[in-house]
Amino acid sequence: MTARQDERLLDGPLLPVRCRRCAAEVLVRKASWEQTSIQWNAAARASCVSLGDDPSGTCPALRSAIQEAALTGALRVAG
Amino acid sequence: MIHVTAAESDAVRAIEAEAISSRFARGWHCLGPAGTFKDGKPHTVNAFGQKLVVFTGEDGKTNVLDGYCRHMGGDLSQGTVKGNEIACPFHDWRWGGDGRCKKIPYSRRVPLRARTAAWPTMEQDRLLFVWNDPEGSKPPADVTIPVIEGASRDDWTDWRWTETVVHTNCREVIDNVVDMAHFFYIHNSFPTYFKNVFEGHVATQIMKGKSRPDARREGGGEGPRMLGNSSVASYHGPSFMIDELTYHYEGFDLRSVLINSHYPIDQNSFSLHSGIIVQHSDELPPEAAEATAEKLSSFILAGFEQDIEIWRNKTRIDNPLLCEEDGPVYQLRRWYEQFYVDVADIRPEMTDRFEFEIDTTRPVESWQKEVEENLARREGASA
Numbered sequence: 001m002t003a004r005q006d007e008r009l010l011d012g013p014l015l016p017v018r019c020r021r022c023a024a025e026v027l028v029r030k031a032s033w034e035q036t037s038i039q040w041n042a043a044a045r046a047s048c049v050s051l052g053d054d055p056s057g058t059c060p061a062l063r064s065a066i067q068e069a070a071l072t073g074a075l076r077v078a079g
Numbered sequence: 080m081i082h083v084t085a086a087e088s089d090a091v092r093a094i095e096a097e098a099i100s101s102r103f104a105r106g107w108h109c110l111g112p113a114g115t116f117k118d119g120k121p122h123t124v125n126a127f128g129q130k131l132v133v134f135t136g137e138d139g140k141t142n143v144l145d146g147y148c149r150h151m152g153g154d155l156s157q158g159t160v161k162g163n164e165i166a167c168p169f170h171d172w173r174w175g176g177d178g179r180c181k182k183i184p185y186s187r188r189v190p191l192r193a194r195t196a197a198w199p200t201m202e203q204d205r206l207l208f209v210w211n212d213p214e215g216s217k218p219p220a221d222v223t224i225p226v227i228e229g230a231s232r233d234d235w236t237d238w239r240w241t242e243t244v245v246h247t248n249c250r251e252v253i254d255n256v257v258d259m260a261h262f263f264y265i266h267n268s269f270p271t272y273f274k275n276v277f278e279g280h281v282a283t284q285i286m287k288g289k290s291r292p293d294a295r296r297e298g299g300g301e302g303p304r305m306l307g308n309s310s311v312a313s314y315h316g317p318s319f320m321i322d323e324l325t326y327h328y329e330g331f332d333l334r335s336v337l338i339n340s341h342y343p344i345d346q347n348s349f350s351l352h353s354g355i356i357v358q359h360s361d362e363l364p365p366e367a368a369e370a371t372a373e374k375l376s377s378f379i380l381a382g383f384e385q386d387i388e389i390w391r392n393k394t395r396i397d398n399p400l401l402c403e404e405d406g407p408v409y410q411l412r413r414w415y416e417q418f419y420v421d422v423a424d425i426r427p428e429m430t431d432r433f434e435f436e437i438d439t440t441r442p443v444e445s446w447q448k449e450v451e452e453n454l455a456r457r458e459g460a461s462a
Contacts, residue, residue, distance in 0.1 A: 003416075006409035008401055031403040034438035040278075045432050056276045056283045056311060058434055078403075 012078040014039055017069045021061035022047045028066050030077045036066060096395040099248050099346045103127040104418035105212045106280070106316035107224050108342040111352060112240050113207040116141050121165055123156035126342045126350070127211050131198070132156040136163030142176030143198040143209045149180070204230035205238065206354075208319075209342075214421055222280055224315050227356075229336050234359045236368050239376035241353045243383055247390045249318070249341055249349040253415055255386070256284050256314065257406030259437055263446050265385045267294035271307075271443055275407055277414040278432040283313040293453035303328040303362075317418040318342060334358040335375060353379045404442050407435040 014027035014037065024044035029037040038058070045051075050059040069075035108126070110133065116122055121134040123146065130146030132155040144165065146156050153169030160166070164173040164181050173182040178197030180189045199210040199218055204227045210218040229235035245252070255261065257275055262268040272287035289307040305328050312322035322337040338354035357372040359365050399408050410433050417429040 003413065004398060004409055006401070006407065008403065032438045032440075034436075034440055035403060036434070036436045037407070038432075038434040040432035040434075042427060042431065045278075055278070055281075056274070056285050056313075058436075 012076065015075055017062075017066050017075060019044075019048070019059065019062045019065045022049060024048050024062070026062065028069070028075060030066070030070055030075060033070070033077060038062070038066075092400055093398075094394060094396050095398045097397055099395075100419055101128075101346065102213055102419050103211055103343050104317035105214070105422075106222070106318060106418055107201065107208045107210055107218065108318045109224075109338070109340040109352065110143075110207045110209055110342065111242060112238055112354075113141060113202045113205050116207055119160055121156045121158055121160060123154075125344045126209075128343070128345045130154070130156065131209075132158075132165055133207075134160050134165045136160065136176060138163050140176055141200055141202065141207055143200055144174060144176070144178060145196040147195075148172055148174070149193065149195050150183075206230075206338075216422070222316065224319055225321065227321060227336055229334075229356050229358055235336075235356045236359075236365075236372040238354045238356055239372050241376060241380050241383075243351045243380070243387070244344065244348060245341075245351050245387055245390065246348045248347060248395065249343050250395075250412070250415070251390050251393075252339075252341055252349070252351065252386070253314070253317075253411065254408060256282055256312075256320075257408050257411045257435075259286070259406055259439075260404070260442065261389075262286070262288070263442070265389060266382050267291050269307075269446055269450070271439055273406065273439060274434070274436040275411070276432070276434050277407075277410060279430050280316050280417070281313050282411060282414050283311065286310045286312070291450060293450045293457065303330065312337075312339070317415065328362075331360065331362040333360070333363060333371065335372070337375075337379065351383060353383065355379060404437060404439075406437060407433065410435065 012029055012031065014029045016025050017028045018025045024047045026044050027039040048059050050061055066075065070077050110124060116133050117135045121132050124131045124133050131143055132146045133141065133143050135141040144155065146154055148155055148167040148169060150167065150172050151169055153167040155165050155167055155174065158166050158168045161173060164175050166173050171184050172180055174195060175181045176197065178195045180193035183189055201208040203224060208224060259270050259273040262270050268288050269291050270286055270288045274285040276283045287309050290305045305326055308324060308326045310322055310324045312320055314320045318341050320339040322339060324335045324337050326333040335355055335357045341349045341351045343349045355372055355376050357368045357375065359368045363371060401408060413429055417425045
């Protein structure tokens with residue numbers, strides 16, 4: 001099977017966002033203020049301490065960091 | 080704003096689909112309630128492109144072997160359980176759960192190399208699981224199916240279980256993990272929140288929904304009114320989904336666990352299973368809980384039929400064209416691919432954590448309008 005790319009990323013790529021609590025760096029894309037994609041890697045996952053209890057939650061500190069990046073324009077919000 | 084160039088907008092989008100891999104997913108697959116296989120008879124199970132025999136010996140252990148006897152090719156699933164072995168109907172060769180020939184009653188000794196394929200099995204929560212691995216490795220301890228809290232408790236109902244053969248490749252059922260919009264258009268649901276998380280061998284869908292007044296059957300208005308539901312559904316491996324599904328009624332919640340599982344029969348068909356248990360409560364004493372479980376079970380089966388009707392007519396598509404309100408289909412398939420490659424070839428991006436939350440603003444707006452139109456039309460028709 002050939003790995004295929006989500007073409008939506010062509011319209012707006014994943015961009016790095018660093019969490020202020022643990023310094024984990026993840027890749028983020030926001031197609032709108034309410035939409036968020038977060039791509040972790042092993043290093044970021046290992047440094048996050050907030051994901052233990054609820055595996056399907058989003059780290060609250062990272063969520064704030066993403067919101068801030070979106071507000072300052074460091075993270076472009078498409079749409 | 081996304082700008083579409085003239086060249087892009089003029090080009091016809093082609094649907095692409097590669098040949099389906101001849102390989103079957105590595106992982107635990109549920110064959111159904113364990114009790115089904117404990118009647119002292121051999122059972123035929125067509126799975127992973129071959130015929131298997133499932134039988135329980137006198138020792139109570141359920142075994143899964145290749146269905147064909149290595150002697151002259153007899154069908155072991157037409158044979159007889161003798162002690163802890165399955166006896167071939169053709170010449171009475173006896174095969175143990177470990178895949179070894181234990182005895183040939185008319186021969187002084189068993190030949191060398193008298194060994195057939197045996198699949199590791201596991202019984203948990205009164206369900207039978209079989210481990211498939213094209214590389215032939217034993218199931219790793221960290222690749223497990225979690226124990227289901229309500230499945231062995233007295234204050235929950237027993238499993239209501241259904242099985243359906245579906246004639247398409249099983250990737251179609253996996254795609255539903257990320258497909259929010261089909262829940263509105265196919266299943267008469269109304270999602271208001273939708274998120275996915277993929278990590279390791281687990282893929283999760285978190286969904287909240289409200290009830291659809293336009294989908295309620297006429298005259299079905301008795302009993303408490305359902306307001307909506309919250310669901311956290313996770314595939315643990317390639318085929319077994321546990322959905323912790325809570326229905327919210329006026330004044331109380333109804334807790335249930337829904338299983339959506341399958342095993343591949345061959346590349347173009349799979350056996351689709353549903354299981355449900357419901358928790359008793361003050362509002363839902365045991366008898367009412369049993370009745371509710373029965374009702375939910377037929378509701379889920381009806382949902383499967385809605386999917387199957389779509390699958391029967393659709394085409395396989397490797398390059399779905401997505402809008403921003405669709406879920407992460409490509410990332411889900413990237414996660415799913417880990418089960419189809421050798422363990423040594425699993426790439427980090429297949430298992431690294433990925434989160435995707437859909438903006439439901441526009442879908443909710445649009446669906447609300449459609450619901451109201453449906454209600455108005457219905458009122459107009461009955462007036």
